Amino acid sequence: MTSTETSSSSLAETDFAVDSRQVATVGQAFTAYGNRIRGGDMGALPAVLGLIVLFVVFSLASSSFLTALNMANLITQAGAICVLAMGLVPVLLMGDIDLSAGVAGAVAAAIAALAIRDQGLPWYVAVLAAVVAGMVIGLAIGLLVAKVGIPSFVVTLAFFLALQGVTLRLIGQGGSVRVDDPVIRGLTITNVPVLAGWVVAVVIVVGFAALTLLRYRSQVARDLQHQPLGVIALKIAGMAVIVLGVTAVLSVNRSRNPNFPIEGVPYVLPLVALLLIFWTFVLTRTRYGRHVYAVGGNREAARRAGINVDRIRISVFVIGSSMAAISGIIAASNAGSVSPSSGAGNTLLYAVGAAVIGGTSLFGGKGQARDAVIGGVVIATIANGLGLLNQASYINFLVTGAVLLLAAGVDAVSRRRRSASGLG
Amino acid sequence: MTTTGLPEPLLRLSGINKSFGAVHVLHDVDFAVYPGQVTALVGDNGAGKSTLVKTIAGIYSAESGERYFAGLPVTINGPRDAADLGIEVVYQDLALCDNLDIVQNMFLGREQMRGVVLDENTMEARARETLASLSVRTVKSVRQSVSSLSGGQRQTVAIAKSVLWNSKVVLLDEPTAALGVAQTRQVLDLVRRLADQGLGVVLISHNMVDVFEVADRITALYLGRVAADVATADVTHSQVVELITAGRSGDLGLTTSGTTA
Numbered sequence: 001m002t003s004t005e006t007s008s009s010s011l012a013e014t015d016f017a018v019d020s021r022q023v024a025t026v027g028q029a030f031t032a033y034g035n036r037i038r039g040g041d042m043g044a045l046p047a048v049l050g051l052i053v054l055f056v057v058f059s060l061a062s063s064s065f066l067t068a069l070n071m072a073n074l075i076t077q078a079g080a081i082c083v084l085a086m087g088l089v090p091v092l093l094m095g096d097i098d099l100s101a102g103v104a105g106a107v108a109a110a111i112a113a114l115a116i117r118d119q120g121l122p123w124y125v126a127v128l129a130a131v132v133a134g135m136v137i138g139l140a141i142g143l144l145v146a147k148v149g150i151p152s153f154v155v156t157l158a159f160f161l162a163l164q165g166v167t168l169r170l171i172g173q174g175g176s177v178r179v180d181d182p183v184i185r186g187l188t189i190t191n192v193p194v195l196a197g198w199v200v201a202v203v204i205v206v207g208f209a210a211l212t213l214l215r216y217r218s219q220v221a222r223d224l225q226h227q228p229l230g231v232i233a234l235k236i237a238g239m240a241v242i243v244l245g246v247t248a249v250l251s252v253n254r255s256r257n258p259n260f261p262i263e264g265v266p267y268v269l270p271l272v273a274l275l276l277i278f279w280t281f282v283l284t285r286t287r288y289g290r291h292v293y294a295v296g297g298n299r300e301a302a303r304r305a306g307i308n309v310d311r312i313r314i315s316v317f318v319i320g321s322s323m324a325a326i327s328g329i330i331a332a333s334n335a336g337s338v339s340p341s342s343g344a345g346n347t348l349l350y351a352v353g354a355a356v357i358g359g360t361s362l363f364g365g366k367g368q369a370r371d372a373v374i375g376g377v378v379i380a381t382i383a384n385g386l387g388l389l390n391q392a393s394y395i396n397f398l399v400t401g402a403v404l405l406l407a408a409g410v411d412a413v414s415r416r417r418r419s420a421s422g423l424g
Numbered sequence: 425m426t427t428t429g430l431p432e433p434l435l436r437l438s439g440i441n442k443s444f445g446a447v448h449v450l451h452d453v454d455f456a457v458y459p460g461q462v463t464a465l466v467g468d469n470g471a472g473k474s475t476l477v478k479t480i481a482g483i484y485s486a487e488s489g490e491r492y493f494a495g496l497p498v499t500i501n502g503p504r505d506a507a508d509l510g511i512e513v514v515y516q517d518l519a520l521c522d523n524l525d526i527v528q529n530m531f532l533g534r535e536q537m538r539g540v541v542l543d544e545n546t547m548e549a550r551a552r553e554t555l556a557s558l559s560v561r562t563v564k565s566v567r568q569s570v571s572s573l574s575g576g577q578r579q580t581v582a583i584a585k586s587v588l589w590n591s592k593v594v595l596l597d598e599p600t601a602a603l604g605v606a607q608t609r610q611v612l613d614l615v616r617r618l619a620d621q622g623l624g625v626v627l628i629s630h631n632m633v634d635v636f637e638v639a640d641r642i643t644a645l646y647l648g649r650v651a652a653d654v655a656t657a658d659v660t661h662s663q664v665v666e667l668i669t670a671g672r673s674g675d676l677g678l679t680t681s682g683t684t685a
Contacts, residue, residue, distance in 0.1 A: 224548045225567045285542055287535050290524075294532055297521035304519045305533030306504075365523035418571070 026230035042414050044359045046407070047374045051381065058385035065388055068254035072266060074377075074384045075250070076188045079268040080105075080331040082376030084347070085354035086279055087323025089372050090316040092355055093283075093296040095364025096145065096152035098320045099348055100137070100159035105328025106343030107163050108133045110170045112184070112329055113177040113338045123183040130325045137163070138321030142314030152317075160348075168340040176339035179332045187271065187333040191264030194251045200270060201247040209236045268330055272373065275326070279369035292316065297365040327351075346400060353404035354379045361411050379403070432495055434459045434624040435480070435511065435593050440489035442472075442479055449475045450486070451649045457593050457624035462615060464635040464656070465628045467645030468668050473628050476645065477595050480626075481513045482506035494592075510592035514582045514599065522571035526563060527551040529570055530585045554588050558617055562610055576607025583614055587623065594618055595626040600634055612638050632661055646671035651678050 037045060058065040084101055091098045108130035115126040137159070144155045171177055179185055192200070212232055219226035247265060255262040283289035294302040295312045303309050331347070332338045356362060357378050358371025382403060386396045433456035442450040449472050457463050467473050478484045482500040491498050493509050500506050506513075520529045527544070530551045536543040551566050562577050570578065579599050586594050596615065600608040615638050619625045629635050635642060636656060644651040644667040651671045652659075659676070666673035 218545055222545050222549055224545055224552075225565060286540055287537060287542060290528065290532070290535060290542060293523060294521045294528075297523035298519070300517075301519040301521050301529075301532070304515075307533050365521075 026228055026234070029228055029231045041418055042359065042410070044371060044374050046410055047357045047359060047371075047378050050357070050403075051374070051378050054378065054381045054385060058381070058388070062385070062388040065385060068249055068252045069256070069262075070384065070388070071249050072254055072262075074380055075246075075269055076266050076334055077384055078376050078380030079188065079266075079272055080327045080334060080347075081350050081354050081379055082272050082373045083275060083330060084324055084327035084351035085358070085372035085376050086275060086369050087320040087327065088351055088355050089279070089360050089367050089369055090283070090292055091152075091320045092352075092360050092362060093292055093364060093367050094313055094316050095296055095362075096313070096316070097156065097352070097362075098141065098152065098317060098324075099156040100141065100163055101156075101320055101324040101327075101351060102343040102345075102348035103160055103163040103167065104134055104137045104321045104343070105324035105326075105331065105347075106167050106338065107137070107170070107328075108325030109179075109328035109332040109338045109342060110167050110177060113179050113332060114170060116179075116181050116184075117177055123181045126181070127184070127326075127329060130329055131322050134322040134325030134328075135318050138318035139314065141321065142317035145317065146310040146313040164340070164344055167338075167342065171338065171340050173340070176337045178337050180336070184329060184333050185336065187267050187330060189266075189333075191250075191262065191266050192270065194264045197247055197251060197265040200265075201243050204273065205236075205240045205243050208239050212236060268333075271330075275323075276369055276373055283369055288312075288315075293365060346397065349404060350379050350383075350400065351376075353400065353407060356411055357403065357407040361415060362408060363411070363415055375407075431458055431460075433457060433492070434494060436492040437480065438490050438492075440476070440479060440486045442475055442484060442486050449648050450479070451647075453489070453645075453648070453650055454653070455480075455643060455650065456653070457626055458641070459592075459624050460619055460622050461640040462619045462625045462627055462638050463641045463643060464639035465626055465643050465645065466630075466632075466635060466664065466668055467651075470647075471645040471668070472648040473645055474597070477513060477597060477626070477628065480506070480593075480595060481511060507589070510590060511595070512586035512589070512591040512593070513595045514579075514586050514597065516597045516601065520570045520578060520582060523569065525569050526566045526573075526581050529581060530554070530588055532585075534589070550588070551584075554584050557621070558584055558587065558614055560584060560614065574607060575603050576610050579603065579607070579611050580614060583611070583618070587618060587621075591623065593624040593626070595628070597628050598630070599627070600629065600631060608634070632664060635664070636661060644668055644677075646678060649678060652676045 055066075064070055084105060088098060088101060091101075111133050112126040112130035115121045115129050116123065121129075141152070141155055141159055144150050145152045191197075212235065216226055216229065216232055246269075250265045250269075251263055253261045253263045283292065291302065291307045291312055294305065294307060295309050299309055302312075328338075328343060331342065335342070351372075354375035355367065355372050356375065358367075358373070358375030360367025360371045360375075379400065382399055383396060386399060435457040437453065437455045440450050440453040440455070441448070453472070453476060455465075455476065465473050465476065475484065479486050480500075482503045482505050485501065491500060498505075498509060500509070521532065524532070527548045531547045536546045536550070538546075548566060555563065555566065558580075560580055562580055563573070570581065573581065583594070583596065583599070599611050599615065603611060612634060615625060615627060619638075619640070627635070627639060639656050641653065642656055642659065642664060643653045644664060646667065649671070651667045652673075654676065659673075663673040663676060667677050671678045
């Protein structure tokens with residue numbers, strides 16, 4: 001046995017010899033990133049590039065696009081899409097889909113609006129009722145998908161139709177419910193005081209920097225794999241530029257009337273940021289999140305590892321529908337009312353498009369909460385820019401459809417390249 | 425069937441019977457796994473190898489028979505019981521998640537936590553320790569995604585995962601079936617190292633070259649019966665092939681042909 005062992009160990013070592021713990025320099029990190037992209041692992045890059053192109057095109061085409069007023073509009077428009085898409089990310093991670101999320105949000109918003117108008121309940125009770133309604137809808141979908149075994153596409157298509165009936169029954173034919181609760185309506189039409197906005201922005205940046213650096217330090221201390229300090233510094237700088245830049249733009253007085261200044265970050269933005277931080281934490285730092293990725297990557301492997309696959313599959317639909325409830329409330333706040341047609345039409349496709357454009361795969365196992373926000377901003381920019389250009393709405397449908405198809409195409413092609421190059 | 429000079433078996437099954445409906449798959453099977461030794465389990469398709477492995481792993485329950493672990497009688501009512509005793513199975517289809525990295529796969533379902541947060545640092549350090557203790561030098565980084573690994577590297581990760589939990593007995597179902605020459609080499613080396621660390625290793629294989637290279641003992645199954653349980657040094661290649669195909673070879677093997685069952 002000894003003779004074979006000596007000959008074999010040399011053979012084994014020729015394959016790979018060392019366990020590398022870090023990419024040594026920033027330059028090497030960039031090369032590695034380039035290789036990943038060429039291998040088809042593009043992440044959010046297409047969305048970021050697309051966003052830059054859209055901004056250039058629209059600012060050239062319309063003088064009012066790059067104004068502070070329009071940027072604030074864009075952010076309130078993006079809010080509902082981002083939140084809906086964030087709820088869809090775990091569902092898409094399973095390789096499932098929830099076509100009913102948009103109308104589930106409308107049902108929840110109708111419940112909240114009616115609870116305030118007819119029952120006179122305070123806003124927080126109404127919001128709680130809406131989220132609970134979303135959870136119940138998600139639980140029903142999840143049980144039908146995971147326990148009965150109906151494909152999620154069919155279950156949620158059925159819910160898409162049935163839930164529109166529920167909204168119609170709640171609100172009544174041809175009617176609509178006004179949303180004038182100051183807190184809920186204020187979510188999108190009032191702003192955080194400028195100073196408070198700056199404080200929150202700085203806290204977010206400093207917190208991000210501190211957490212990243214602490215993690216780096218403990219990885220170095222325990223001799224674990226870590227990124228070079230330069231890359232970490234770049235990440236923190238990029239984060240700071242985005243957060244502080246957006247805050248600066250929104251802190252400018254954007255009112256057309258000098259007597260009534262409008263300045264500060266709309267309340268919906270911190271809400272979206274809070275949800276983004278929360279879901280990023282859940283998906284990447286908790287056991288539950290790890291199990292979601294595992295079930296989405298290889299269901300059989302997850303089952304053998306002792307993970308309750310059915311429970312995970314049900315839970316993602318609960319998350320999807322309760323996030324849809326919050327999204328529905330944001331949409332109702334933005335529109336000032338809930339109508340039977342709320343959440344129908346292209347709401348859901350916007351959200352699916354947002355997640356996929358951001359880099360979440362329709363094939364499951366790959367995606368992050370931030371994809372939903374990046375993609376949501378892209379979708380909202382298209383809707384906003386085309387609106388400014390006074391295009392007929394058919395153009396909006398055509399463009400959004402084309403963008404969704406393009407994103408799904410990029411996803412499918414990059415998936416093929418990934419499997420060819422053996423990257424995750 | 426000489427057992428003189430052998431240590432106390434780590435795991436011993438005696439008189440195991442298992443049927444699926446009218447089909448009697450395992451007949452009074454006796455099987456032993458010794459610490460520090462590789463026991464090859466050989467047999468033709470349908471001889472009952474997989475059934476025996478799944479019975480050991482607690483996935484199937486046997487109708488009759490006793491099990492002893494380190495000399496003490498034990499009952500195994502499910503995969504959890506087997507895992508608690510330190511019995512791990514590496515299945516043929518490796519059950520790794522392509523979208524997760526090596527560390528995440530090795531700890532899947534048994535993540536180390538610090539409060540509600542995953543303790544990534546401890547997991548990474550422990551995964552690296554385990555791979556180093558097995559002298560695995562075939563992975564570039566423990567943080568690379570499993571989808572970027574070759575077949576042999578995947579097999580290595582799956583085996584390393586099975587020994588991460590202080591396991592005593594590792595059962596490997598056809599670990600080299602889909603591998604090339606160099607990768608088979610790596611995996612067989614790893615199998616040998618597991619035994620050298622004192623684990624009881626069961627290797628299921630169709631490949632006689634592999635079996636003769638790493639196995640200390642060979643248990644041949646023929647139509648659900650143990651045809652022979654011999655030391656590798658005492659038999660030849662062709663004798664084992666005869667045991668697999670006919671159930672007997674010279675004075676070894678079943679006394680009746682076994683087909684009467």
